[in-house]
Amino acid sequence: MTNAGIPAKSRPATDAANAARSAAVLMVLPKRRRQWAQSALVSVAAAVLALILSAAMFPWAFTTYEPNAMDLMATLQPPSFEHLFGTDALGRDILCRSIYGAQISIFVAACAVFVAGAVGTALGILAAYFRGPTDAIIMRLADVQFSLPAVILAMFLVGAIGASILNLIIVLTLANWARFARVIRSEALSLRTRDFVLLAELAGASPLRVMVRHIAPNILSSLIVLATLDVGVIVILEATLSFLGLGIRPPDPSLGTLIADGRGYLATAWWISVLPGLVLMSLILACNTLGDYLRDRLSPTLAMKW
Amino acid sequence: MSKYVLMRLLQSIVTILLVTAIVFVVIRVIGDPTHLMLPPEATAADRELLRRTMGLDEPLVIQYLRFLGDLAVGDFGLSYRFNQPAMSVVLERVGHTLVLTFTALGIAVLIGVPIGVMSAVYRDSWIDLTGKLFAIVGQSAPPFFFGVLMIAFFSVHLGWLPTGGTGGVQYLIMPAIALGWYSAAGTMRLTRASMSEVLEAEYIKMAKIKGLPQRVIIYKHALRNACLPVITFTALQLGVLLGGAVSVEAVFAWPGLGFLILKSIEDLDYTIVQAAVTLIALSFAAINLLVDLLYAWIDPRIRYD
Numbered sequence: 001m002t003n004a005g006i007p008a009k010s011r012p013a014t015d016a017a018n019a020a021r022s023a024a025v026l027m028v029l030p031k032r033r034r035q036w037a038q039s040a041l042v043s044v045a046a047a048v049l050a051l052i053l054s055a056a057m058f059p060w061a062f063t064t065y066e067p068n069a070m071d072l073m074a075t076l077q078p079p080s081f082e083h084l085f086g087t088d089a090l091g092r093d094i095l096c097r098s099i100y101g102a103q104i105s106i107f108v109a110a111c112a113v114f115v116a117g118a119v120g121t122a123l124g125i126l127a128a129y130f131r132g133p134t135d136a137i138i139m140r141l142a143d144v145q146f147s148l149p150a151v152i153l154a155m156f157l158v159g160a161i162g163a164s165i166l167n168l169i170i171v172l173t174l175a176n177w178a179r180f181a182r183v184i185r186s187e188a189l190s191l192r193t194r195d196f197v198l199l200a201e202l203a204g205a206s207p208l209r210v211m212v213r214h215i216a217p218n219i220l221s222s223l224i225v226l227a228t229l230d231v232g233v234i235v236i237l238e239a240t241l242s243f244l245g246l247g248i249r250p251p252d253p254s255l256g257t258l259i260a261d262g263r264g265y266l267a268t269a270w271w272i273s274v275l276p277g278l279v280l281m282s283l284i285l286a287c288n289t290l291g292d293y294l295r296d297r298l299s300p301t302l303a304m305k306w
Numbered sequence: 307m308s309k310y311v312l313m314r315l316l317q318s319i320v321t322i323l324l325v326t327a328i329v330f331v332v333i334r335v336i337g338d339p340t341h342l343m344l345p346p347e348a349t350a351a352d353r354e355l356l357r358r359t360m361g362l363d364e365p366l367v368i369q370y371l372r373f374l375g376d377l378a379v380g381d382f383g384l385s386y387r388f389n390q391p392a393m394s395v396v397l398e399r400v401g402h403t404l405v406l407t408f409t410a411l412g413i414a415v416l417i418g419v420p421i422g423v424m425s426a427v428y429r430d431s432w433i434d435l436t437g438k439l440f441a442i443v444g445q446s447a448p449p450f451f452f453g454v455l456m457i458a459f460f461s462v463h464l465g466w467l468p469t470g471g472t473g474g475v476q477y478l479i480m481p482a483i484a485l486g487w488y489s490a491a492g493t494m495r496l497t498r499a500s501m502s503e504v505l506e507a508e509y510i511k512m513a514k515i516k517g518l519p520q521r522v523i524i525y526k527h528a529l530r531n532a533c534l535p536v537i538t539f540t541a542l543q544l545g546v547l548l549g550g551a552v553s554v555e556a557v558f559a560w561p562g563l564g565f566l567i568l569k570s571i572e573d574l575d576y577t578i579v580q581a582a583v584t585l586i587a588l589s590f591a592a593i594n595l596l597v598d599l600l601y602a603w604i605d606p607r608i609r610y611d
Binding site for chain 2: 037140141143144146147148149150151152155156157158159160232236239240243244245246259262263266267270273274277280281284285288289292
């Protein structure tokens with residue numbers, strides 16, 4: 001395009017804008033390096049997640065200590081080769097406790113995401129398929145979940161039914177299913193009007209068959225992305241509850257309780273809180289990075305709905 | 307429009323009724339308040355008497371309706387710990403939480419929006435990469451752990467700021483940053499996404515062709531159109547902040563609503579929990595309603611759905 005159609009007086013300003021733009025161009029990384037940065041980030045995240053997961057699954061391969069074994073001859077030891085993460089006031093090995101803590105956190109989060117994903121998806125599809133009263137009831141229930149911050153809802157429920165691993169999974173599910181239901185419902189609503197669904201109905205397929213065989217498979221990629229992104233949120237929620245004393249109960253370690261345990265020793269033994277906290281952060285960081293990556297690859301339209 | 311407003315209002319009322327019903331059921335059915343109000347040596351007859359005077363022997367539906375009636379006048383009963391009406395204890399604490407959440411929200415917007423705008427304008431530059439890194443780390447740091455880290459460094463190591471409590475501004479700095487950081491990351495990502503989309507629009511190209519300075523294009527033409535989703539997000543972020551405030555308040559012994567709920571759950575002071583949870587749900591439903599109505603007012607397409 002030439003400048004022919006533009007009034008002459010605006011040309012200098014256009015040049016100024018061009019200059020600004022080329023200044024911007026200078027700061028843009030070459031495309032190859034950009035992709036390299038992206039894939040490097042994803043690889044690091046995958047490696048970190050693999051390391052944490054394998055430590056959680058095979059703790060004996062990573063530590064020779066017992067999570068609750070006290071050693072009163074070695075209390076409040078700073079990190080050393082013997083105790084990589086140091087020891088707490090009872091001489092328990094912090095690395096070992098972090099590994100077992102991560103194990104519980106990951107187990108609880110995985111169960112909660114799985115159940116919340118399954119329940120939310122089922123309700124979302126039901127609401128979209130039947131519309132009318134079914135839709136209204138399910139969506140009002142979702143509104144109820146959304147009308148309380150997840151932490152407060154979870155605290156309230158744990159306070160009522162008591163803290164245990166099973167209750168924690170139940171509570172985290174109750175505090176988290178509605179997100180799945182809303183997104184899946186809107187996806188299913190648009191699938192509902194597609195020709196292949198209408199044809200399946202014309203051919204006499206039962207509602208159950210339409211929902212399971214025709215709608216469900218088409219929302220799978222959204223569900224995977226939602227679930228991956230949800231893991232980080234649930235891990236934070238579980239850690240918050242445990243930190244507040246409403247999740248995993250001592251002496252069992254969880255990353256949240258470990259951070260809470262060390263709060264009184266920040267001046268003398270910072271490692272008790274800080275190192276398990278860094279494990280927690282790396283876990284969440286890895287989950288979020290992989291979730292973002294999966295979303296970009298599988299379902300870019302989800303970005304705005306989330 | 308009036309039909310939409312009416313529908314939306316009705317929805318909110320249903321939601322609030324459901325929330326109160328759930329709060330009522332969870333508290334009255336699962337926990338028997340007489341266990342908390344009587345000394346352990348009380349006899350079954352004492353308990354029965356108390357149950358009758360409290361109306362706990364009546365059908366649940368009647369009890370729920372009475373609960374709703376009390377709720378309408380803000381009467382949640384006495385807190386046995388404070389020996390005051392539960393609602394007045396809750397309202398005393400609301401101020402502290404509001405100061406904390408709004409400061410955090412301010413921090414989130416002041417950090418998130420400029421970085422988001424810069425990231426969108428200089429897409430894929432080192433600014434964008436740094437911004438992305440900032441967002442990823444921000445969304446991965448639980449506010450309570452960020453708070454613990456700050457205490458370890460700024461209070462214990464450097465001795466600059468108090469570890470907790472309330473008083474002057476120095477007490478507010480760390481809790482507000484710990485809380486706001488998490489939302490800043492989200493605000494930044496959304497600003498970036500929404501700005502990037504707007505910057506592709508025809509009228510931005512037009513503004514460039516007209517030869518407007520970049521500053522005017524970015525702030526006057528692009529940001530104004532990109533800020534609608536950001537405003538919604540910020541409004542809804544209040545809820546996230548209110549939730550996050552619980553753990554941050556616990557870390558910094560900040561005497562707000564979250565800290566009060568936590569202590570009340572620990573001490574089984576359920577009148578307080580009930581009052582606080584209901585209040586939060588009500589204000590939430592109100593925020594959601596306002597955001598939706600504002601949206602419908604701005605964007606007519608929504609009303610005709």
